[in-house]
Amino acid sequence: MEIKSALVNGTGEDYEIETVKLSEIQDDEIRVKMVASGICHSDEVARTGELPHPLPAILGHEGAGIVEEVGSYVKNIKAGDQVVLSYKYCGHCNHCLTGKPASCNSFASLNLDGKRSEGTYYFEKPDGTKINSYMHSAFSTYSIVKQENVTVVDDDVDLRLVGPLGCGFMTGAGTVFNGLKPEAGSTIAVFGTGAVGMAALMAGKIAGCTKVIGIDIHDDRLELARELGATHVINSKTQDIEEEVNQLTGNQGINYIVDTTGVVPVIKTAISLLAKEGVIAPIAVQKGDLELNVLTELSVSNRSIIGVLMGNTIPQLTIKQLVELHRANRFPFDKLIEFYKFEDINQASQDSASGKTVKPVLIIDEEYKPKAAQA
Ligand SMILES: [Zn+2]
Numbered sequence: 001m002e003i004k005s006a007l008v009n010g011t012g013e014d015y016e017i018e019t020v021k022l023s024e025i026q027d028d029e030i031r032v033k034m035v036a037s038g039i040c041h042s043d044e045v046a047r048t049g050e051l052p053h054p055l056p057a058i059l060g061h062e063g064a065g066i067v068e069e070v071g072s073y074v075k076n077i078k079a080g081d082q083v084v085l086s087y088k089y090c091g092h093c094n095h096c097l098t099g100k101p102a103s104c105n106s107f108a109s110l111n112l113d114g115k116r117s118e119g120t121y122y123f124e125k126p127d128g129t130k131i132n133s134y135m136h137s138a139f140s141t142y143s144i145v146k147q148e149n150v151t152v153v154d155d156d157v158d159l160r161l162v163g164p165l166g167c168g169f170m171t172g173a174g175t176v177f178n179g180l181k182p183e184a185g186s187t188i189a190v191f192g193t194g195a196v197g198m199a200a201l202m203a204g205k206i207a208g209c210t211k212v213i214g215i216d217i218h219d220d221r222l223e224l225a226r227e228l229g230a231t232h233v234i235n236s237k238t239q240d241i242e243e244e245v246n247q248l249t250g251n252q253g254i255n256y257i258v259d260t261t262g263v264v265p266v267i268k269t270a271i272s273l274l275a276k277e278g279v280i281a282p283i284a285v286q287k288g289d290l291e292l293n294v295l296t297e298l299s300v301s302n303r304s305i306i307g308v309l310m311g312n313t314i315p316q317l318t319i320k321q322l323v324e325l326h327r328a329n330r331f332p333f334d335k336l337i338e339f340y341k342f343e344d345i346n347q348a349s350q351d352s353a354s355g356k357t358v359k360p361v362l363i364i365d366e367e368y369k370p371k372a373a374q375a
């Protein structure tokens with residue numbers, strides 16, 4: 001069938017909305033009519049080539065939509081279901097079987113190969129040029145996914161909001177819930193208050209941290225962080241961060257830190273501010289390598305640095321959990337979202353990169369109305 005997709009044809013080029021041919025679904029596949037998609041930093045690094053990906057490609061991996069057709073092997077998902085899309089995993093490797101699909105042995109090939117494992121493509125141009133997919137290629141009016149990509153959500157959920165639960169917000173919250181696992185009463189700090197950082201802050205509050213510290217260089221962001229649950233904020237440009245942290249923690253340091261900046265000197269500073277037994281999870285695309293004296297900076301204080309991919313989440317559980325927390329007004333991620341028209345994807349992408357918008361969401365199906373609004 002013919003669909004419209006936003007393509008990146010060459011490294012660093014703008015998105016072009018083009019007419020594209022979508023393949024038929026296979027027995028284990030699901031065709032989704034996309035309602036909306038968030039724009040994530042990992043789309044931007046694929047567009048610019050910072051994270052090389054074969055082109056032309058259809059990016060986008062924070063999609064939400066409605067199931068239109070399912071293959072005969074697909075169970076428990078049917079046409080008409082409202083779905084949030086996330087990453088793909090194999091379901092049968094040792095990590096998947098122990099409930100850690102973010103560590104799936106086939107994560108890279110399943111999500112980033114740009115085509116099906118047997119070599120066929122989901123999308124092609126009218127002239128037959130093959131188009132690479134990227135994660136679930138959400139910058140498109142339709143996409144084809146597998147059961148593992150899909151989380152079915154209730155009919156009253158507004159699909160225009162929930163796409164970013166499949167990557168950015170899930171990553172931020174999951175890093176806290178599954179990676180750091182802070183004890184109630186502990187102190188958590190988040191460096192960088194973008195979409196992922198804000199989700200981590202909200203999760204720190206939900207987890208029972210009594211000091212939730214947002215750190216950034218923009219006062220407007222810090223104000224928003226306070227609104228979302230930060231108990232303290234520090235502008236590291238205008239305030240002495242070490243002094244502030246010492247004062248806040250009685251010279252004990254911070255128990256848990258999430259770094260979402262990826263800036264090496266910032267990560268160095270963050271490590272130096274950890275309490276004894278403190279743990280830091282740096283989760284951004286990092287610019288340059290980190291040099292560290294593991295004895296003096298880690299071992300003597302029993303500190304650790306941990307890697308956490310996609311918040312170490314099981315999307316089908318975490319997305320529903322976040323939807324419920326949102327319903328209970330404890331995870332107000334909608335305050336971070338700004339809607340853009342699909343055709344304004346280049347503007348949205350620029351506003352995401354510049355930080356003007358915390359979480360841009362493209363409305364791909366303008367006709368969509370949430371069930372609650374239809375009543
Ligand atoms: Zn992402």
Ligand SMILES: [Zn+2]
Nearest residue numbers: 090093096104
């Ligand atoms: Zn697996």
